[in-house]
Amino acid sequence: MNPIAEMIFRSWQADYEALAILLSVAVIYTRGWRRLRRRRPREFGVARLASFLSGSAAILLAIASPLDAFAGLLLTAHMIQHLLLLMVAPPLLLYGAPYLPILRGLPARVLKHGVGPFLASPGLQRFGRKLTHPLVCWLAFTITSLTWHTPGFYELALRSPFWHGVEHLCFLGAAMLFWWPVIQPWPSRAQWPRWAMIPYLFLADFQNTALAAFLIFYDRVIYPSYAAAPRLLNLSPLDDQAAAGAVMWVPGSVAYLIPIGLLTVRALGSRRQAVRPSSRRVELPVIQTRGASTSFPDGRPEGWDLLSIPIIGGALGRPRFRRVVQSAMFALALVVIADGLFGHQMGSMNLAGTLPWIHWRGLVVISLLAAGNFFCMACPFTMARDFGRRWLPARWHWPKRLRSKLLATVLLAVYLWAYEAFSLWDSPWWTAWIVIGYFVASFVIDGLFKGASFCKYVCPIGQFNFAQSLVSPLEVKVRNADVCRACATYDCIRGADTRRGCELGLFQPKKSGNLDCTFCLDCVQACPHQNVGIIGVTPGSQITHDRYRSALGRLSQRTDVAALVLLLVFGAFVNAAGMIGPVASLERALQQRMGLESLLPVTSALFVLALIVAPLLLVALCGVVWRALCGGAIRLRELACRFALTLTPLGFSMWVAHLSYHFLTGAAAVIPVAQRVAGDLGGSLLDQPNWAGAAALLPLDWLPSLQILLLDGGLLLTLYASWRVARLFSTRAGRALGLFAPWAGLAVLLYASGVWIVFQPMEMRGLAPRMQACPMSGRTPGMRH
Amino acid sequence: MTAMKNNRSKLIGRYWRHSLLFASLLLALYSRSQADGGGVALHQVAGPYVVTVFIAPATPRAGPVDVSVLARDRADGRAAIDVEVFVRLRREGGIAVVGHATRGVTQNELFYSVLMNLPEAGQWELEVTIKRGKSEASVFGQLSVAAPRPFLLSYWRSLSLPWVVVTLFAMNQWLKGRAASRGEKRLTTHPTKLRCETPIDLSLCDSAQEGKK
Numbered sequence: 001m002n003p004i005a006e007m008i009f010r011s012w013q014a015d016y017e018a019l020a021i022l023l024s025v026a027v028i029y030t031r032g033w034r035r036l037r038r039r040r041p042r043e044f045g046v047a048r049l050a051s052f053l054s055g056s057a058a059i060l061l062a063i064a065s066p067l068d069a070f071a072g073l074l075l076t077a078h079m080i081q082h083l084l085l086l087m088v089a090p091p092l093l094l095y096g097a098p099y100l101p102i103l104r105g106l107p108a109r110v111l112k113h114g115v116g117p118f119l120a121s122p123g124l125q126r127f128g129r130k131l132t133h134p135l136v137c138w139l140a141f142t143i144t145s146l147t148w149h150t151p152g153f154y155e156l157a158l159r160s161p162f163w164h165g166v167e168h169l170c171f172l173g174a175a176m177l178f179w180w181p182v183i184q185p186w187p188s189r190a191q192w193p194r195w196a197m198i199p200y201l202f203l204a205d206f207q208n209t210a211l212a213a214f215l216i217f218y219d220r221v222i223y224p225s226y227a228a229a230p231r232l233l234n235l236s237p238l239d240d241q242a243a244a245g246a247v248m249w250v251p252g253s254v255a256y257l258i259p260i261g262l263l264t265v266r267a268l269g270s271r272r273q274a275v276r277p278s279s280r281r282v283e284l285p286v287i288q289t290r291g292a293s294t295s296f297p298d299g300r301p302e303g304w305d306l307l308s309i310p311i312i313g314g315a316l317g318r319p320r321f322r323r324v325v326q327s328a329m330f331a332l333a334l335v336v337i338a339d340g341l342f343g344h345q346m347g348s349m350n351l352a353g354t355l356p357w358i359h360w361r362g363l364v365v366i367s368l369l370a371a372g373n374f375f376c377m378a379c380p381f382t383m384a385r386d387f388g389r390r391w392l393p394a395r396w397h398w399p400k401r402l403r404s405k406l407l408a409t410v411l412l413a414v415y416l417w418a419y420e421a422f423s424l425w426d427s428p429w430w431t432a433w434i435v436i437g438y439f440v441a442s443f444v445i446d447g448l449f450k451g452a453s454f455c456k457y458v459c460p461i462g463q464f465n466f467a468q469s470l471v472s473p474l475e476v477k478v479r480n481a482d483v484c485r486a487c488a489t490y491d492c493i494r495g496a497d498t499r500r501g502c503e504l505g506l507f508q509p510k511k512s513g514n515l516d517c518t519f520c521l522d523c524v525q526a527c528p529h530q531n532v533g534i535i536g537v538t539p540g541s542q543i544t545h546d547r548y549r550s551a552l553g554r555l556s557q558r559t560d561v562a563a564l565v566l567l568l569v570f571g572a573f574v575n576a577a578g579m580i581g582p583v584a585s586l587e588r589a590l591q592q593r594m595g596l597e598s599l600l601p602v603t604s605a606l607f608v609l610a611l612i613v614a615p616l617l618l619v620a621l622c623g624v625v626w627r628a629l630c631g632g633a634i635r636l637r638e639l640a641c642r643f644a645l646t647l648t649p650l651g652f653s654m655w656v657a658h659l660s661y662h663f664l665t666g667a668a669a670v671i672p673v674a675q676r677v678a679g680d681l682g683g684s685l686l687d688q689p690n691w692a693g694a695a696a697l698l699p700l701d702w703l704p705s706l707q708i709l710l711l712d713g714g715l716l717l718t719l720y721a722s723w724r725v726a727r728l729f730s731t732r733a734g735r736a737l738g739l740f741a742p743w744a745g746l747a748v749l750l751y752a753s754g755v756w757i758v759f760q761p762m763e764m765r766g767l768a769p770r771m772q773a774c775p776m777s778g779r780t781p782g783m784r785h
Numbered sequence: 786m787t788a789m790k791n792n793r794s795k796l797i798g799r800y801w802r803h804s805l806l807f808a809s810l811l812l813a814l815y816s817r818s819q820a821d822g823g824g825v826a827l828h829q830v831a832g833p834y835v836v837t838v839f840i841a842p843a844t845p846r847a848g849p850v851d852v853s854v855l856a857r858d859r860a861d862g863r864a865a866i867d868v869e870v871f872v873r874l875r876r877e878g879g880i881a882v883v884g885h886a887t888r889g890v891t892q893n894e895l896f897y898s899v900l901m902n903l904p905e906a907g908q909w910e911l912e913v914t915i916k917r918g919k920s921e922a923s924v925f926g927q928l929s930v931a932a933p934r935p936f937l938l939s940y941w942r943s944l945s946l947p948w949v950v951v952t953l954f955a956m957n958q959w960l961k962g963r964a965a966s967r968g969e970k971r972l973t974t975h976p977t978k979l980r981c982e983t984p985i986d987l988s989l990c991d992s993a994q995e996g997k998k
Contacts, residue, residue: 069893117960159843228825230837230855234862704936708943715947720954733962755944759936 013064022056029098032105043186044101052096058089063168072158073229075237079244085168086145087255090175094183134181134192134200141178142207144170149211151222158225178204182259195267198260205256212252215245306371306474306534307524316534319525322377330380333435339677340432351677352428354670356435362663364465365656372474372534373465376455376518381442385454388447398453405463405560409567412460413611416571420578421603452503455518462518467568468652469514470645471717475537476517476524477508483531484509492523492532499526508532510550513542515561540717543645544724555645559637562644566615569644569651573753574610576658580760618749619644622742630738634729642729643743646721650747653714654754657707664697707758715751719744827911832922833859834868834915839896840928847906847933853898854886856915869916870897874909874928906932 029052037044062068062084071078103111103119118124130136147153148167157167182197184190192200221227221237235243307313315321332355340352347353364375376382388394424430445454455462478484492508495501500522502508508523508531524532546556555561577583583606590602622643623636678684726740827838834856841851852872856865870886884899903909909928914921937944 066893114957117957117964120964121960161841225825228828230828230835230857231862704940705943708940709946712943712946716950719947719951723954733958751947 012066013068018063019060022060025102026053026056028105029096029101030105032101032103033096035104036101043097048096048101051092052098052101055089055092055094055096058084058092059172062089071164072225074235075223075226075240075244076235076247079247082171083247083251083255085171086175087252090172090179091183091255091259094176094179094185097186099185099188129191132177132180132188132191134196137177137181138200138204141174141204144174145207146211151224154223155225158223182263194263197263198267201256201260201263205253205260208252208256209249212245212249215248216242217245304536305479306536308533316521317524322521325378326380326383329378330383333380333439337432337435340428340435343428343680344676345428347426347428348669349673349676350428351670351673352431352435353426354666354673356431357425358662358666359670361659362667365468365652365659366663368465368468368472368652369656370473372472372476373469373514373517373519376462376465377520379462379518381438381459382446382452382455382518382520384439384443385446385452388443392444392447394447394450396449398449398451398457402457404457405558405564408458408460408463409560409564411458412463412564412571413567415460416567416575416611417604417607419575420607421600451505452518456504456516463564464568466515466517467565467648468655469517470543471539471649471652472514473536473539474534475514475542476519476521476532477511477535477537479531479533479535481509483529487529487531489528491526491528495522496526496528501526505551507550510548512545512547512549515542515549515552515555540649540721543648543721544728546642546728556638556641559641562641565644565648565651566619567611568655569647569750570611570615572651572654572658573750573757574607576654576754576757577610579762580757581762582760618746622746625742625745626739629741630735639729639739642725643722646718646725646743647747647750649717649721650711650714650750650754653710653717654750657710657754657758660710661703661707664703667697704758708755711751711754711758715747718747722747826928827913827924827926829924829926830859831915831924832920834865834922835859835862836913836915836922836924838911838913838924838926844931845903845928846931847903850901850903850930851898852884852886852901852911852913853893853896854913854915855896864895865915865917866895867917868897871914871916872899872901873912873914874901874903875912876905876907876909880904903930906930 030049033044033049033052062081067077067081067084071081103115106115148157148170153167157164180188181190181192182201184194215222218241219238221241223241226240227237229237231237305313307317336352336355339350343350343352347357360375367374418424422430424434441458442454445458446452489496490507491499491501493501493505502523503520504516504518506516506523508527511517519534521534524534546554548554552558552561587599587602587606590606591599594602596602619640623639626639675684675687679688722740722743723736726736726743729739730736825837826840827836829836835858837855837857839853839855841853852874854870854872856868856870857863858865866888872884872886873881874883875881882901882903884901886897886899888894888897907930909930911926911928912923914923
């Protein structure tokens, strides 16, 4: 093939956004079509599916093929693109009778609670009926077509990709409306007699012909962009314009004439049926949705069970699996300690400066977001616990006064402060000592005290994971509650033979949510009925209720849990803000103004303000606003405990946006560091370290959108959870709104600060001398931490 | 046993559907250079080539700017696809940004494209050099670069998402409340029977009828 022609045919554009939408709609349609076909095979034949998918393919052809690539250079290509969107894709999509399959393809809960109220609304039904009135449809199509072909609008679309997209959306929307009364997709009802569609199409063809004739016979180039564009096919702009007119005229008219012919034949063949619009309601099949039961007939929960997935489930269920993963993590921890103590003392060139702060943190939040608390499952520090018990008595109970989250909350606050104040990420030596301290603490505490006291009451990392895993999509829970009711041995908590029960005191039948669950799977292995699994749950669903939870009680009574959650939520924003330029400048300005030699007092004061004073004040303010808005007899403590939990998704989204950014941009930095370590040990790993060559895992262009999307998700889940909690407090919508408003305001404030942080230039103090300022969003290439 | 198998296949099916939808979401995040978008910034003849330079966005702003180059043989008008293209943008103050335009990232395979990061607004000198073997030809032009777009505008779609969802949710709750107050709660909470008259007339009726049948 001619290389030029080959290049032209290879000019497909990967319009991933459109592809994603088309793919999602096709999946939903196919799912719904399969369900409906079981009951109504005649109405939902294979032709419907083929037609709908062909329509989707026509859209893809229009917007992703070389037609789009050359639309700015050749009017003819642009016209073919428009014909696909106006004349080909819409009839094919509508012939697929997409209305019911798409609805049935949606998850039952979305259909029932999300879309259902809209569809049942009489006002929207009236609007839909008016919108699909043939007169409205014809006018919408004609006006859209004429408007976008006027030079001003056409040039706008050629200049701006955004307006080009709007133009295509308008064409597609108007064409869907235009073809609706012609195709009359099942089971909609015609508003005009079928024969009326013949003049309807003729009139549309008339305006199409008029426009096409204008393009062909006009003696000047109508759209100046084409006059300036390079002539690829040695076709003059005027010839190109005439060719585009011909495309519009001939294939365009054929697209009208075929249905006119078909309608005429049908009208002549069955005149009596065609003369009057049907006034009879079409009774559709009864479509069963799953009832309120949460279990399958064999007792399985509705959510999917990770342990039932082949290979992965089998491996996770084995006790040795955890030991193997822990051993690997233990070995990594030893390497980090060794390099941190004896290796190069620059954070970005040391394993202790990269593995814990870039990889481990990033992977922890990503796994919490995508699955669950799998770091605690693989925690190497609990291996020290097991060793500790061999040499130490482990016979005392953890002191009653310390049986809360307060100690862990204080330790977490100290850690967050130390991280900011001493730039821990840039100190391999300190990092190594923190890891050593962790091993010693778990060894001593769990060697002296019964149960998993270290995990439950002391470990700051564990508390972080427990709280964030409230938003995780997986939970260790019973598969069938009936089996537990019949159980008399309670092995899941007591243990059996050599199998341990839950050392954190979580009794599976009463357990709710992931709080305090380390995913150790001791309960899975101890249960003689194999009734415990890793079950898929709706993320955040455990935040809203206030049922009694095993080993935790009611969270509305747990001020310590609320304090922990607030610390983590505000900590997410403070931790991210600590690395941006404006905050660093503020600290330096304050330092100079106070005449201080060190930044430490300023950092500490700001830290106390942002992490302790601000949350307390804001929570109190929410209480004051709530009382002013609706008063009431609810105790502020209870209210704060309930609503503080609802902020978890937002805080978590900020942690993910921040830490995954470091991971996605800096993960490859471990390669030169490993090469440096190998070099220090006298060996060689592939080559000499290339400190500047480590690439980001994702294109940097993706990161701002990804980060904002994460914050969007966090805000929405927080708002939804707050609304649900407010509705639990009051069934009256107005009163619930009064309860919800201050907390929603706080969430929006945090979201806005998160977005602001994302777009600020980054300036890590520890790395300041050798790192150029660049936005946290990664808009400037080459940023590494 | 059969029920167990069915459940497992259902779960695996759900897993794949979710994976596909997740993949769609990831795809939606992806963006890349336009490669031929925007407007014509330069159209000149240099040596054996007719060179057209496109800039996207059409009104360039400080920040990432997509420069696409189409080089055609002067004699026969055929696109040159075996050349090397270098783009240089120089600010009057002396800052210069240099890029190697390639066809690997372009939508239109006839174009050579490069994404260049312009640090500041103002008047920039544009130089495009076409090399084939030892021969080379350059075209020169001016580029007026506007101030960067505020990030709120750049990311308006991502930033407006929560408010769209919140608005829809508020409407949903309002409609639910209104339906309940009109005694239509039965219809909205049991979408087990669908009856259609018009395109969006989907009355949701009780499933009791099916029980009777």
